[in-house]
Amino acid sequence: MKPWNLTRIRPAIGVVIDDRRIAMSVVASTPRRRREIAQDVRECQGEALDVVLKRMLAPWVDGEDGKPRRRKIWVQVGIPENQVFQASVPMSVANRNLSAQSLFLEAVQATNLRAEDHVFDLKKIDVARRSLSIISACRREVVTGMIDAFGQAGAQIAAAEPAPTALLRLALQQRRTSRSVTLCMRFFLGPRRALALMSFGSYPLFWQVFDLPAGGEEEAVRSAYSTLWLLWRRHGVKVAIGAVHLHGRPDLALSAQREAFQKQAGAEVIRSPGPDYDLVSIARGIAMADPLLEDVELDLARRFRPAVPIREIFPWTEACLQGVLIAGVSLFLYAAAADVQTSFRHAKTQSAAFLWMGDDQQAKLDAEMKGLEEQITFASGFSKSRIAWTSQLRTIAADTPDGTTISMLAGDADVEIHGVATKSKEKKQLVVQFNTPLPDDGSIPPHIDKFLSTLREEPLVLQHFPNINVSGLQTGTAGKVKKITYRVDFLPKARAGAAKGS
Missing domain, CATH: 3.30.980 (Threonyl-tRNA Synthetase; Chain A, domain 2)
Incomplete structure (x- = not known):
């Protein structure tokens, strides 16, 4: 396998790690569109994390000669939702100047947690003229452990974001909602479990993971819907839910559930075949981001990321393609200019035979031209109006x-x-x-x-x-x-x- 080639521009590697497995997805810009070009899922029980990662990333870390590359590759990591604390806090005069650590403690409302043991990322958004702070937190040892493991495998972390954020990004790319619909409730269905997510635009506000028992899927989804709806009511923001999306598990009809949603929320219910709630979909959604060039929604490894050299973010392939295009257009314009120059020289040579006609002859030529035009007018009028x-x-x-x-x-x-x-x-x-x-x-x-x-x-x-x-x-x-x-x-x-x- 030759992962690096000119037909696959700017490959991005997304990896998500849970308790037993590691999933990887590689997304690149191809001549048609940006799509997934490789994926891999491996078990990690009984082996060290860095060993499994090194074996999985070997085709992308090693060069064509089999030796490791001089520069470490960038990898985007997804943190499972059970290891991330996520909350949205309404802002007021009392807490609008608080730090992320203080907002975290206010949202958790627990005394057995230390803010120093966690890493945070904070985003502030406006919903119906009401400010909300989206705070995401994870234990520091989880993030630093991932950084060390990927470093030993020859990679460095470009971003570490919650797994639900990756699913939301993938869902938005697969099916865009109307611009007027900003507040959505999404359900990502898996074989045995599902994720309920409340989102505003591309930002996840909060979520809940719940079981999907066989034969009781509709009741489980309705229960999760009620939970998220109550959590949103506590925010005190008077914005109605614009749409309810059901992703994944196309084998489930959920016809009665759709009618119940529309009756209860008064919102449009949209059924989509994907993405499913699984590791591969999460890894694909993570790889769709471009943290080196754009700011991602939530990044728990933001403070740990080293400075990015300009040579690694400069679009070399795009610049070469555009340079070839500019060269082709320049050659075309040069050829067109040469044709115009040749025509000009030919006209100048022909006009040289009439140098004896100076500016003083212009009035005479105008009078002759006027006389010819009158003759043409009379001849045309006679031809049109004469009787045979x-x-x-x-x-x-x-x-x-x-x-x-x-x-x-x-x-x-x-x-x-x-x-x-x-x-x-x-x-x-x-x-x-x-x-x-x-x-x-x-x-x-x-x-x-x-x-x-x-x-x-x-x-x-x-x-x-x-x-x-x-x-x-x-x-x-x-x-x-x-x-x-x-x-x-x-x-x-x-x-x-x-x-x-x-």
Whole structure:
């Protein structure tokens, strides 16, 4: 196994130790996401703690040649909840200036405990405009014993935090709650035991470990819920529980428990498959922290941690990757700049042929350009507004009845140019005079009405002349043939008028 490689950036080792076993989890940033890359669980009965730790950490402590590394590796340790005292104390005028030791004695309210025999960590948070002090304590000999054991195994402790804090961190990373929900009650279920935890954001306030008897899991969870709810009421902070989370043991339905929670607390009940209440999940949650770069919630080994050299917290791999990215972008920009420079030189060479055009020629060029623009405007306007007379006359001739002749034809169409003002309205019309032979009885032939109706339905004619009027009906003779003469006016819509005949 090669634990240290470039595809696993900044590995973090989390270890948790209980009375019989040691669990380890290694988390690293991979190309996809930060995830667990290794885990191990070993029994420690009958062997010294440092011996088991040295054997477990050997792949990470030793180099590729099998020899120990010059620098000790950093390890994050979880302290079991039965070895940690955790409490949240409401702050008042009387105790707001007390030290962590004094707050510990106030919370414990026992005379057989000495503050000097414990190590503390204190965090102050605000809940609904009420200050709370979260105090965590552990016996000094437990922390110092772990530091010595890991030191003999070739490691040094970066942080030592309570195990419930690690489970809370892992639960928050697996499923984020709404930002408006800050106070939550969480139950981490295990095979035989479970952990009930009251949390505010990422801070654990207090917890309780309880048994999970087979067949009585729902009653045990409800009892732990009532206990935590009463403890929270004693704080005097009027903040309702926003959500109740049930983690782990997906084999338990807990359907009745969910309804009871929602009825009793009025909060949303969320069922999650993990994390479980076991050593591996705790070790994984501990490894998810980064105490060398960020401040963890509760650290009982804070005062014992040596100064961290800059070379151990500097992100060498990230810096190399970003340097490669910057170099690639720089090469791309350099190539683009070279193309622009080449285009500029080519344009400068072409413009050198027109050096004879000085600044005094600019006015003349502007005048010529304006004249060309006007010509283009007139040509465009003529092309858009002109009437295709050939098509118009061909359509009219095709509809004209047999024997009918045209005795007069006149058409006008001024050019309409958009954006150019004219003194008068544009003139557009077509006037055609027809001569149609009459029968011997002198009646008007019916095909004249049909002819006019056909003209009024021609799309090509209606495109420019939607109004067609008939006027000037006269009868006469041409030799021995009787005829009727009539005039048809083709007009645009703007000059529409009442028809003078049909």
